[in-house]
Amino acid sequence: MKQITFYLDFISPYAWLAFEELPKALQGLSYSVQYKPVVLGALLRHNGSLGPAEIPAKRDWTYRHVMWLAHSRGVVLDMPALHPFNPMPLLRLAVATDAAGLPNRYVCETVFRHVWQGGADAVDPTRLQALTAELAPARTVNDDTVKAQLKAHTDEAMALKVFGVPAFEVDGKVFWGLDALPMLRAYLEGDAWFTDAHWNAPQALPSGLPPLKA
Structure with missing residues (x-):
């Protein structure tokens, strides 16, 4: 049985769609999934990238695209009242539900639905309080161990060269998007292409662009 590590941030509509699609996409295969919340903003900064919502025209297209993808797949996706938003309270809440900082699928689904269904403010204090009561974490979101685990997940993703979410790691290989x-x-079916x-061929392909200035 293969183990898949699913790196996610609840701020990402593509992560929500991938979360919903994963069981259908891998139906019939033997695998297990470990969910690891990461800070997408930190991954973007580490890789010198802007988020889609930081580029006005790309922001409009991204929202239009994810709404179409949800519609075409029969997945409920309502844009939250504000986006982007600070996902840190949600990430820490998910991490706080498990001693090892590894939320289960139920927890991740509950948080994703909190963000992407209903069109409400994802970080409204009253809603966050209700979500926390529903998930009943053993630790608080401000616990130092929670913060450390979330950082460790994010650092681990960086070390694997994860540059965005959703990302899936198995056998050291990262599949993005x-x-x-x-x-x-x-890959899981054993396709001979892999x-x-x-x-590794792309890593050896020379670039025709000048090197980036430090």
């Missing part, structure tokens, strides 16, 4: 799910399935020669 909702549209990578068919590729992930092919040799080192194919997988």
